[in-house]
Amino acid sequence: MRGFLLDPFRFGYMQRALIEVVLLGVLAGTCSVYVLLRRSAFASDVLTHTIFPGVVLAFLVGQPLFLGALVFGLLSAVVLSVATRALGADDDVVLGVMLGSFFSVGVVIVSRTTGYANDLTALLFGRVLAVDRAEIVVTAVVTMTVVGTLALLHKELVLRAFDPVGVEALGYRPVLLDLALNVMVALVVVAAVKAVGTVLVIALLITPAAAARMVCQRLGPMFAVSCAVAVVCGWLGLAVSYDVSINHGVRAASGASIVVVLTAAFVLLAALGAAARALAARSSPPVTTPA
Amino acid sequence: MAFADPSDPSDPSGPLALHVDGISVRYGRHPAVENVTLELSQGSAMALIGPNGAGKSTLLRAVLGLVPLAGGSVSVLGHLAAEARPQVAYVPQADALDPQFPVSALQVVLMGRYRRVGWIRRPGRSDREAAVAALGRVGLDDRAGLRFGALSAGQRQRVLLARAIAQGSRLLLLDEPFNGVDATTSNLVVEVLSELRAEGAAVLMSTHDLSVAHLTCGEACLLNRRQVAVGPIDATLTPDLLAAAYGPQAVALAGGATVVTTS
Numbered sequence: 001m002r003g004f005l006l007d008p009f010r011f012g013y014m015q016r017a018l019i020e021v022v023l024l025g026v027l028a029g030t031c032s033v034y035v036l037l038r039r040s041a042f043a044s045d046v047l048t049h050t051i052f053p054g055v056v057l058a059f060l061v062g063q064p065l066f067l068g069a070l071v072f073g074l075l076s077a078v079v080l081s082v083a084t085r086a087l088g089a090d091d092d093v094v095l096g097v098m099l100g101s102f103f104s105v106g107v108v109i110v111s112r113t114t115g116y117a118n119d120l121t122a123l124l125f126g127r128v129l130a131v132d133r134a135e136i137v138v139t140a141v142v143t144m145t146v147v148g149t150l151a152l153l154h155k156e157l158v159l160r161a162f163d164p165v166g167v168e169a170l171g172y173r174p175v176l177l178d179l180a181l182n183v184m185v186a187l188v189v190v191a192a193v194k195a196v197g198t199v200l201v202i203a204l205l206i207t208p209a210a211a212a213r214m215v216c217q218r219l220g221p222m223f224a225v226s227c228a229v230a231v232v233c234g235w236l237g238l239a240v241s242y243d244v245s246i247n248h249g250v251r252a253a254s255g256a257s258i259v260v261v262l263t264a265a266f267v268l269l270a271a272l273g274a275a276a277r278a279l280a281a282r283s284s285p286p287v288t289t290p291a
Numbered sequence: 292m293a294f295a296d297p298s299d300p301s302d303p304s305g306p307l308a309l310h311v312d313g314i315s316v317r318y319g320r321h322p323a324v325e326n327v328t329l330e331l332s333q334g335s336a337m338a339l340i341g342p343n344g345a346g347k348s349t350l351l352r353a354v355l356g357l358v359p360l361a362g363g364s365v366s367v368l369g370h371l372a373a374e375a376r377p378q379v380a381y382v383p384q385a386d387a388l389d390p391q392f393p394v395s396a397l398q399v400v401l402m403g404r405y406r407r408v409g410w411i412r413r414p415g416r417s418d419r420e421a422a423v424a425a426l427g428r429v430g431l432d433d434r435a436g437l438r439f440g441a442l443s444a445g446q447r448q449r450v451l452l453a454r455a456i457a458q459g460s461r462l463l464l465l466d467e468p469f470n471g472v473d474a475t476t477s478n479l480v481v482e483v484l485s486e487l488r489a490e491g492a493a494v495l496m497s498t499h500d501l502s503v504a505h506l507t508c509g510e511a512c513l514l515n516r517r518q519v520a521v522g523p524i525d526a527t528l529t530p531d532l533l534a535a536a537y538g539p540q541a542v543a544l545a546g547g548a549t550v551v552t553t554s
Contacts, residue, residue, distance in 0.1 A: 037392070152411045159402050162392050169355050169381035170406055170458075217438055219393045 005235070008242035017128045017195075019136055021234030021258065024192050024204065027143040029227030030150060031188045032209035033219075034181055037161040042092065043080060044185050044205045046099045048198050050076035051189060052106035055123055060109065065123070066138060069193060073186030076102060081179040126197035126255030128238070135194055142191040146184045153180055158219070196255035203259040204230065211266040214273035229269070233262040306369035308333045308462050308493030309354065314363030316349050323349040326363070327518045331510070333461065336484065336494035338504035340528065341514035342537050347497035350514065351464045354495065355381055367462055375462075377406050380455035382465040385447035385472075390440030396450045397435040400425055403458035418457075425453040428486075430479055445476030452480060456487070463487065465496035469503050481506050501528055 008014045035044050051069040058068025076098060083094045122130075131139075150157065160167045160177045167174055185205065192201045212225035237258030244252040309331040316324040324346035331337050339347045352358045354365055356373035367375035380403065400422040401414050408414050414422075426432045429449035431442075439447060448468060455463055463484075469477055484494055484507050498504050504511060504524065511527040513519035519536040520527045 155402075155405055155408075155413070156410070158394065159405060162394060162399075163383065163388055163402070165357075165383055165387070166381060166402070168357055169376065169379070169464075170402075171376040213393075217393055218395070219398075222393060 004243055005239055008239055008246075013129050014238065014242065016131050016133070016136060017238055017254065018235060020128055020131045020139055020195055021238060022231050023136070023139045023143050024195055025208075025231030025234045026227050027139070027146055027188055028192060028204035029208045029230035030147050030223060031184055032205050032207070032230070033212070033223055033226050034150060034157055034161070035185060035205055036209040036213060037158065038178075038181060039161070040181070040185075041202075041206050042095055043182065044189075045202045046080065046095045047073060047076055047182065047186050048189050048201050048205075049099050050102035051186070051193070052103050052123075052198060053109060055193075056106045056109045066135075066190060066194075069190040070187075072102070073190045074183060077179065077182035077186045081175055081182050085175050122197070123193065124197045124199050125253055126193065126195050126200065128195040128254045128258075131194060139191050139194075142187050146187050149180070150184060153177070157181060196258060200255055200259045203262055207259075207262045207266050208233075211262075211269045214266070214269040215276070225269075229262070229265050233265050234258050237261040305333055307331065307366070308335070308368060309495060310366045311350075311354065312364045312366075314350075314353055314365060315361040316346070316353050316358050317361045318349075322361075322516060324353065324514075325517045327512075327514070328363075329512050329518070329521050331462075331493045331495060333493050334488050334491050335510060336488055336496070336508040337510040337512055338508040338524065339495065339497040339512050339514055340499075340501070340504060340533075340536070341497075341519075345514045345536070346516050347514055348466055351381070351466055351495070351497060354462075354464060355379060378460055379462045379464060380458045380460035382448075382451050382455050382463065382468060384467050384470055385444055385451055386470075388439070388447070388451075390447075392440060394439050395436050396426065396431060396439055396442060396446075397422055399439050399450050400435075400453045400457050403454040403456070406458075421459075422453075422457050425456040426450070428456055428483055429453045443473065445472035448472050449476055449479065452483060456483075461492055463492055463494045463496075465494065467497055467499065469498055469500045477503060504528070 009018055035041060051072045054068035054070075054072025054075075055065045056068070057072075058065050080094070080098060083098075084091050087094065156167070156172060156177055157180070159170075160172070160174055164174060167177070188205060189198075189201050192204055196204060208226040208230040209222065211229050212222045216222040216225055237260070238254055240261060241252040241254040241257035244250050244257075307330055309329070311327055311329045313326050313328050314324065315322065315326055327346075327350060329337065339350060341347055349358060353360060354367070354372060356365070356371070356376060365372040368378055370378075372379075397419075401418060403425070404414050404418040404421060408418060423432060423435060426435055429452055431446060431449055431453065434442060434446065439450060442450065452465075452468070455465075468480055472480070481503060488494060494508070496507070505528075508524055510522060511524040512521040513527055513532055513536040515536045520532045
């Protein structure tokens with residue numbers, strides 16, 4: 001077991017991958033709690049798709065893909081936050097239109113470009129084993145920025161999620177708080193795309209907090225469990241994909257392996273939570289609180 | 292804007308707590324509130340009475356400055372509604388909030404302090420003490436650590452009232468505070484509201500319950516998009532005027548005295 005967990009990380013590329021997924025675990029573990037509280041899972045999913053044309057355009061003009069993703073991530077976070085407000089349309093409708101339109105623009109550009117297939121695969125499914133030192137630095141900076149910003153805005157973001165009318169009644173502007181959270185989500189997407197790809201990054205933004213929610217009733221422990229789940233699953237996912245690929249001759253993509261392990265952790269914690277509730281219900285009859 | 296000290300008894304010569312002057316609100320082309328005028332002095336309370344869809348919630352939102360006015364004006368303590376928002380506490384209906392949300396009763400009450408605390412900073416000891424004291428006033432200081440959603444509907448409503456108390460506002464807006472709450476909560480809310488009035492706060496609340504309106508408020512505003520009547524509660528909630536607001540199907544039950552509409 002010890003060998004299974006540690007042996008793969010004798011190699012430099014595996015060490016770099018591990019550092020990357022640990023950073024992403026803290027980043028996504030934290031951000032996913034706010035996504036869960038705000039119920040903006042769909043909005044996050046849309047942001048994972050809207051950066052696609054940015055990446056394609058960056059590739060075409062020979063700029064870093066991160067830069068293209070960043071520009072389009074921020075752009076779509078602004079459009080998303082403002083459009084729902086300005087159009088008075090349902091969030092879902094605006095989101096659906098954005099998802100389709102941005103992604104199709106990306107596909108149109110890609111289909112007119114040759115020699116992109118290889119990079120496209122990396123973009124869609126990630127290539128965490130190929131991260132280099134510079135990319136780790138970028139991820140570290142993004143992690144510090146996002147976690148720091150979320151911590152500073154914590155009480156307002158929680159209030160916004162809990163009481164949408166009350167937050168406005170207190171004199172806050174919800175659209176600005178939504179914009180801040182959407183920009184943070186966009187940054188997470190941009191940072192995590194390299195490791196797990198646009199298709200799977202949504203799992204990092206939703207599953208850690210959802211798993212933590214199964215066993216936590218309080219916010220503080222939820223952050224801790226969410227980050228722990230994301231970090232441990234990142235590590236385990238890398239170890240599993242290494243073991244399966246090297247010792248069993250089955251090529252298992254590392255990004256996808258991480259998401260599979262993450263999903264397994266969610267199922268496990270969901271079962272644990274259900275068992276704990278059943279046990280609590282049996283050992284003590286429901287307390288009827290006097291009004 | 293400086294916060295008024297809630298313990299300061301009202302100055303009778305001070306500005307009106309609330310002056311709603313001929314306001315109209317439209318959602319698209321649909322008029323929600325038309326030409327409503329009412330005045331509320333400091334330390335007084337008014338019940339907003341009217342059928343569903345009469346514009347009671349819209350009127351509360353207009354006082355908060357959350358909906359654009361198609362006409363008229365709202366001033367709170369002599370200021371424009373949007374500027375006066377820190378002086379106004381809004382108490383939503385408890386069941387409008389997600390009971391699964393992972394916050395404790397105390398954390399909810401602390402939210403009333405956020406504007407004082409300001410951006411970035413965390414609530415300090417004085418905020419915590421104010422929040423615990425506010426919970427005490429609604430009889431829930433022993434429930435501070437419980438999850439908000441684990442409390443009964445009545446207790447959740449009292450937590451939201453405690454949040455408004457912790458905010459230390461001069462004007463309280465309550466949206467149906469007696470809907471679906473137990474008798475203990477109902478009595479306690481009536482009691483706390485009269486204490487707050489004695490301390491100089493003004494209260495504007497929407498309700499369907501005419502008996503608690505009589506217990507809590509000296510004045511009433513009968514609303515059915517247009518203002519049917521406004522003034523001292525006994526002169527306002529008369530059978531004729533209630534019928535004018537609710538239509539001929541309105542029934543004022545003796546004893547319970549709740550308006551029932553068959554529509």
